[in-house]
Amino acid sequence: MTAWLPWLDRQGRFSLLRGATFALVLIPALILAYEAWNGQLGSKPWTQAVHDTGTWAVRLLLVTLAVSPLRRILDWGKLIGIRRMLGLSVLAYAIGHFSLYCIDLAFDWGLIVSEIIKRFYLLVGITALIGLIALGVTSTDGMIRRMGAKRWQRLHNLIYVITGLGLLHFALQSKIDVTQPVLMTGLFALLMLYRGLNRFKIAVTTPVLVGAALLTGLVTALCETGWYAFATGVSPWLVFQANADIVVYQDIASLRPGHWVAFAGLVVALGHAFRAPKPRRSRQDGQPVPVRAGS
Known part of the structure; x- marks a missing residue:
């Protein structure tokens, strides 16, 4: 047991x-x-x-x-x-x-x-x-x-x-309020982007992770805009503009799903910056050898 x-x-x-x-x-x-x-x-x-x-x-x-x-x-x-x-x-x-x-x-x-x-x-x-x-x-x-x-x-x-x-x-x-589903979809897109980096052998560096975070946050904001535009007829520009309210009002309540997705990605990038494996030196020639994840 x-x-x-x-x-x-x-x-x-x-x-x-x-x-x-x-x-x-x-x-x-x-x-x-x-x-x-x-x-x-x-x-x-x-x-x-x-x-x-x-x-x-x-x-x-x-x-x-x-x-x-x-x-x-x-x-x-x-x-x-x-x-x-x-x-x-x-x-x-x-x-x-x-x-x-x-x-x-x-x-x-x-x-x-x-x-x-x-x-x-x-x-x-x-x-x-x-x-x-x-x-x-x-x-x-x-x-x-x-x-x-x-x-x-x-x-x-x-x-x-x-x-x-x-x-x-x-x-x-x-139905009308899709804040949570949009947030979850944005996080899913971020995870799939991470997998894409691995699949296409793109070096996972802190700048790449920061770019992935910002790109996915923008795509999430566009998805939210599109959903409300097609489902409710609300002006797409007004919905997209709501993503700038955090800058205008400096109120955490103004955070939209795109902001949270970008923030999650930036936290991962920060974690990578601190936990990225440091190269170790070979016993034979003293050249640095990268340490792979999980090794």
Whole structure:
């Protein structure tokens, strides 16, 4: 049984990183349970619980996707040890999200199925959930051996499509206020840009990371502008101009999703500047040898 304890590493020793991660992924569920127990979920508690669990599923999904790029950028090899736990926590919150939705509809399966068929955003969401279940079931070491590494990797590369579907579901059900979905989409774009740097063998330097942060922040602001322009008919210029309010009013409440995405990217760039591996000298000729992430 000790092999299944989430706070132990593969050698059966207590891991502070794993233990802290396990505690942190439980906090949203504990807060939700506390609010439900004390009647703090508003006039529609089940609906609020559905929204909260769905939001946390998306947030944790992005955290999971951040593990691999941050492991390389910050030269923090131990991060890979919490990726599976984070992925399973995403699945747990997503299943909780759907289960609470079914409870809200009193487990009327005819109504549930008809709602999913009629409403596009529900169809998108259930497709993403099915994908997460498939990845969760095949996440064990035993399944990797049975499927073979290449087939397993091809299947798990679907996580990017699943994330896109989850973000679309989030945005469509948010209707008018899409601040959170736009923020999550911007962070997803930043993570994909990090992966692109690795794929195309672009040197990950602090200036490159700063440029990636600023570029993704700008793209996020443009996405927010486009969404409101097409969905609500609001003037695109007014929406885009709102991103400059932080300069005009110097009020943190004026921060838009694009600002937060750029800020997150700049924090990563700063972390890289401090944690970037320093070259070590070869024993043979004294020439500097770069230290790779995780070495």
